[in-house]
Amino acid sequence: MARLGREKQPPEVAIGLDIGGTKIHAGVIDRDGTILHMIGYPTQTTDMPLIEHIKRIAGEALHWQRHAMAEAEVIGIGIGTAGQVEWPSGIIRYASELLPNYTGTPLKEIITSAFGLPVIVDNDVNVMAITEARLGTGRNVKHMVGLTLGTGVGGVVVANGVILRGKWGGAGEIGHMPVDFKGIPCICGGIGCLEQYASGTSIAARYHERMAAFGETADSPPDTREVVRRWMAGDTAAIEVMDDAFRALGAAIAGLMHLYNPELIVIGGGLADIGEPLLSRIRKEAYTRAMPSFAEGVPIVRAASGNGSGMIGAALQLWEYR
Ligand SMILES: [Zn+2]
Structure with missing residues (x-):
């Protein structure tokens, strides 16, 4: 009878991105919803288009993971964003002037091709509901x-x-x-x-x-x-x-x-x-x-989950929809 392998699985993490009208937060999150690392930037930039800004922030979070948690496996990038999001294509159907030139952006496609990882995009309230349902009052x-x-x-x-x-x-x-x-x-x-x-x-x-x-x-x-x-x-x-x-x-x-x-x-x-x-x-x-x-x-x-719940829920999508 073959012996079962006892190789240790690498810990899984996901990148969570919370894109709001005033701030963008990104974090490295584990499947329990623990924030292992977090960064934040104002949404408004003068030096680059919003989509490039989003890519830069996601890249910075991934960079931290590669250096500080190289043993972990990144299973994907989850995004919760302001605006109306088409599901499951992850296209921004409509966004107000708080997010300039964002309407029509194929966000999921752009982030997928930039990083070669699975990407899930939903609106900010839906991802918060995932946090609340898994870790909070729900x-x-x-x-x-x-x-x-x-x-x-x-x-x-x-x-x-x-x-x-x-x-x-x-x-x-x-x-x-x-x-x-x-x-x-x-x-x-x-x-x-x-x-x-x-x-x-x-x-x-x-x-x-x-x-x-x-x-x-x-x-x-x-x-x-x-x-x-x-x-x-x-x-x-x-x-x-x-x-x-x-x-x-x-x-x-x-x-x-x-x-x-x-x-x-x-x-x-x-x-x-x-x-x-x-x-x-x-x-x-x-x-x-x-x-x-x-x-x-x-x-x-x-709601039991306060600050960071959008970013956590964004990442939890990777396990939620597996
Ligand atoms: Zn109305």
């Missing part, structure tokens, strides 16, 4: 809806353990789900989208509008963080703006509960840092709007 959960409240509002739907993608990969664009059909016009061309009420950008903008309506002026208008601080301090205009944000989120989440019957709602993004004062209001508004049979026993919680 462990042991098959049906989950995630929202990120930051500069914009992102969303992801996980059904039966699989990210819902739709026709070309755009499913889960919760930020542009209308919550008021007579509401505020949105940059997307729609009316009354959730993002117009519940993103950090819109919270600040709506507060500035109220200040102007009251005849108040400020040299440096308060940012989202300051609006939140004023809300917690009982400022009337800030309360009005935040009440609208919570009602909009409640309407959206109730709709999502009815559509997808999730076990768990996860809230991430910069605004989630407010913690319980934010979550308790979102719960109140969502639970009163959803049918009890859909809302009962569905926790609305803050």
Whole structure:
């Protein structure tokens, strides 16, 4: 009887790239989601096109691995990026002016041919959901809806353990789900989208509008963080703006509960840092709007995985879709 080989397998790692509107992070990540090495650069460059900048950063992460962890096997490069991503071709279907000349970029193809490694590209919210599902609050959960409240509002739907993608990969664009059909016009061309009420950008903008309506002026208008601080301090205009944000989120989440019957709602993004004062209001508004049979026993919680979760999820894709 042949003896089984006992050769030690080299440890596997993947490169994770998180491409945001302001920063790009790259890391060397193992299959447990541990960050072994990490680098970060501003997204905006003056000396080279964005795609060359991305290649340079990926190359730097690989360079570290080759020198500091030569014994490891790099199984591929996973990318989570801002913008709309076609799945599984990894073409950027649309990106705002924050990422200039990015729309139409065949990102997966370019990075594959640059490094000769398997490459998986998805949008930033979908890869964060992988981190949350494997390492965070979504462990042991098959049906989950995630929202990120930051500069914009992102969303992801996980059904039966699989990210819902739709026709070309755009499913889960919760930020542009209308919550008021007579509401505020949105940059997307729609009316009354959730993002117009519940993103950090819109919270600040709506507060500035109220200040102007009251005849108040400020040299440096308060940012989202300051609006939140004023809300917690009982400022009337800030309360009005935040009440609208919570009602909009409640309407959206109730709709999502009815559509997808999730076990768990996860809230991430910069605004989630407010913690319980934010979550308790979102719960109140969502639970009163959803049918009890859909809302009962569905926790609305803050994402457990914080900074780096986009980069980690980007890398985890290599094992996820193996
Ligand atoms: Zn919209």
